Amino acid sequence: MRIVILNNSDDVAAYGAQLIIRQIQTKPDSVLGLATGSSPMKLYDKLVEAVAAGDVSLSQCVSFNLDEYVGLAPDHDQSYRSFMQKHLFERVDIRIENTHVPDGLALDPEDMCAQYEQAIRDHHGIDFQLLGIGANGHIGFNEPSSSLRSRTRIKTLTMQTVEDNARFFRADEFQPELAITMGIETIMESRQIMLLATGEHKAAAVKAMIEGPVSASCPASILQFHPKATIVLDTAAAGQL
Numbered sequence: 001m002r003i004v005i006l007n008n009s010d011d012v013a014a015y016g017a018q019l020i021i022r023q024i025q026t027k028p029d030s031v032l033g034l035a036t037g038s039s040p041m042k043l044y045d046k047l048v049e050a051v052a053a054g055d056v057s058l059s060q061c062v063s064f065n066l067d068e069y070v071g072l073a074p075d076h077d078q079s080y081r082s083f084m085q086k087h088l089f090e091r092v093d094i095r096i097e098n099t100h101v102p103d104g105l106a107l108d109p110e111d112m113c114a115q116y117e118q119a120i121r122d123h124h125g126i127d128f129q130l131l132g133i134g135a136n137g138h139i140g141f142n143e144p145s146s147s148l149r150s151r152t153r154i155k156t157l158t159m160q161t162v163e164d165n166a167r168f169f170r171a172d173e174f175q176p177e178l179a180i181t182m183g184i185e186t187i188m189e190s191r192q193i194m195l196l197a198t199g200e201h202k203a204a205a206v207k208a209m210i211e212g213p214v215s216a217s218c219p220a221s222i223l224q225f226h227p228k229a230t231i232v233l234d235t236a237a238a239g240q241l
């Protein structure tokens with residue numbers, strides 16, 4: 001694991017954006033694994049700026065998102081498809097037909113998960129996977145105790161994750177407690193991984209990921225075994241190292 005510690009979340013976003021931009025410049029038809037949540041938002045803004053400036057183009061890129069809520073339609077405000085449309089896809093030159101987010105309304109979710117895995121294989125795997133980390137050490141929606149060999153499937157969210165993500169939902173709004181997520185092994189097969197974490201509330205999970213034993217209790221700790229994983233932190237998230 002390569003650990004990069006920077007002063008603040010702006011520097012984390014700028015550094016992360018540079019890595020992803022370099023990846024796309026080197027391989028314009030890169031297959032990108034993308035994440036939602038607060039962590040990558042500023043990075044997406046930087047990517048939008050770089051595309052607008054003509055420094056990089058996503059026109060040949062293919063993307064696969066990590067996860068989606070079960071029960072939310074793609075056009076629901078809180079769906080991860082909507083998040084991606086709003087924060088990235090509609091602001092850059094990626095072709096929408098090249099973007100993939102699991103279908104939260106699939107009638108046969110098991111079949112949909114198998115097809116998602118197949119689509120990743122059909123594109124010869126993910127070149128560059130972007131990740132955040134949950135306060136409990138989850139990656140994607142692979143909650144603690146997830147199998148380290150898991151593939152794309154449905155997971156029940158922990159109370160902590162439901163509470164952590166409640167800020168995105170109105171009080172009267174349905175908040176799913178199930179999600180579809182790429183598995184831990186699916187994520188680990190990416191050729192390169194970059195995880196971003198900022199803020200003191202991530203410090204304990206970051207310590208467990210980097211200094212703890214590799215264990216399903218902290219799913220992100222599996223990244224210790226990845227040959228090309230970069231962890232980009234601000235000083236607050238690195239505070240317990």
Ligand code: GLP
Nearest residue numbers: 036037038039132133134140141
């Ligand atoms: C969410 C997502 C993860 C994300 C994590 C951290 O539940 N499923 O992919 O990395 O939690 O979110 P945030 O970046 O908002 O702290």
